[in-house]
Amino acid sequence: MKRSFALCIVLSGLCLVAMDHSATAQTMLDNSAEKASPFVKATLKALTTRFSGAHPKFRNLAVHTNSDKKQVVCGQVSLSNSKTPANESFLSFGASEDTEQPIVYEARTIPTALDSREANQWINHGADLEELEELGCVPEGSYRQYGDTLNKVLQDSKTNATR
Structure with missing residues (x-):
């Protein structure tokens, strides 16, 4: 009984290793x-x-x-x-x-209006784009364009909030 139990454990372990190995294709x-x-x-x-x-x-x-x-x-x-x-x-x-x-950078369109509490989330999101630009994986100026767009949206939100 102990041998069959041990054999089941070993075989299930081998199946898990095989499944894990094939999942990396x-x-x-x-x-x-x-x-x-x-x-x-x-x-x-x-x-x-x-x-x-x-x-x-x-x-x-x-x-x-x-x-x-x-x-x-x-x-x-x-x-x-x-x-x-x-x-x-x-x-x-x-x-x-x-x-x-x-x-990995997921290009997401910045909404036309942002709550100031969401600003850090969008700034952090842009950091991945900056790193990809430094690596030479996206065109030069991509991060600056992203930052300019984000700043404009935040400035517009700030202006609309004071009206």
């Missing part, structure tokens, strides 16, 4: 990862693990080196359940060899 929607370096593969695996419930799909991978001669990978990830996700479902991401976790 990446889905590439284009051929941008054909000759991916170990760093790129590790970045994709980290994102797949981070969003394991969504089965992420990747595209537009690009690799370059930064001023410190470290590899930087940029790309887009979709968390959509569709086999062919819509363009608007893709989030920009980037990672450098000297960072711990990839940075």
Whole structure:
């Protein structure tokens, strides 16, 4: 009886390991990862693990080196359940060899009116965009444009509140 119980425990453990290992497969929607370096593969695996419930799909991978001669990978990830996700479902991401976790930025339109209590949330949201710009993953000036838009909305909200 003890042997069969131990065998059940061992087999269930092996099944869990196999299930966990198969859950880290990446889905590439284009051929941008054909000759991916170990760093790129590790970045994709980290994102797949981070969003394991969504089965992420990747595209537009690009690799370059930064001023410190470290590899930087940029790309887009979709968390959509569709086999062919819509363009608007893709989030920009980037990672450098000297960072711990990839940075993922979800482009969200800033509402035309904001409560001042929401300002910190939107400022923090923009920090990911700033980091992606520093990595060279989004066009230069993206963060400034985001900040200008946010400041205008906050200024308009402040002006309307004083009327």
